[in-house]
Amino acid sequence: MAIDQEATMADIIKLGAQAPLTPIDVQTFSKSEDRSRLSGVALKAFRALIEQWGLSNAEAAALLGVSDSTWDRIKRGTWDQPLSQDQLTRASAAIGVYKGLHLLFADEMADRWPKLPNRGSIFQRATPVRAMIEGGIPVMLETRRYIDAVRGGL
Secondary structure, three states, rough: OOOOOOOOHHHHHHHHHHHOOOOOOOOOOOHHHHHHHHHHHHHHHHHHHHHHHHOHHHHHHHHHOHHHHHHHHHHOOOOOOOOOOOHHHHHHHHHHHHHHHHOOOOHHHHHHHHHOOOOOOOOOOOHHHHHHHHHHHHHHHHHHHHHHHHOOOO
């Protein structure tokens, strides 16, 4: 039943009674089932961007928020645990930066940009990678928003 100008209050109440009582099950990084399902693909994409950006093992580990030894296991494909909420957020932010850069630049600059010193206020003449490592999740998310804004996505 569609609500139109002729609908009565009884019709509207009846329509509302047909709505589900529970909210739609939204995907979040806080639910272990969602993290388990998303971790594999997130790590595959994260490993690919690390290679494209030419990051060291130490930079990759710091960007993801894991120890060097954990990064080695992830890189070898022997990591069999879901990422934590923070780690999945970090991977998602980095993947968003990667995607945004590839939408912004049509050449190799998309993969060079993260390692170039930047005068943008959030980077303070550091490379975006260094700024994201030092600033953690807040700066990673801000970098993603910055790239989206530069390319006109906001």
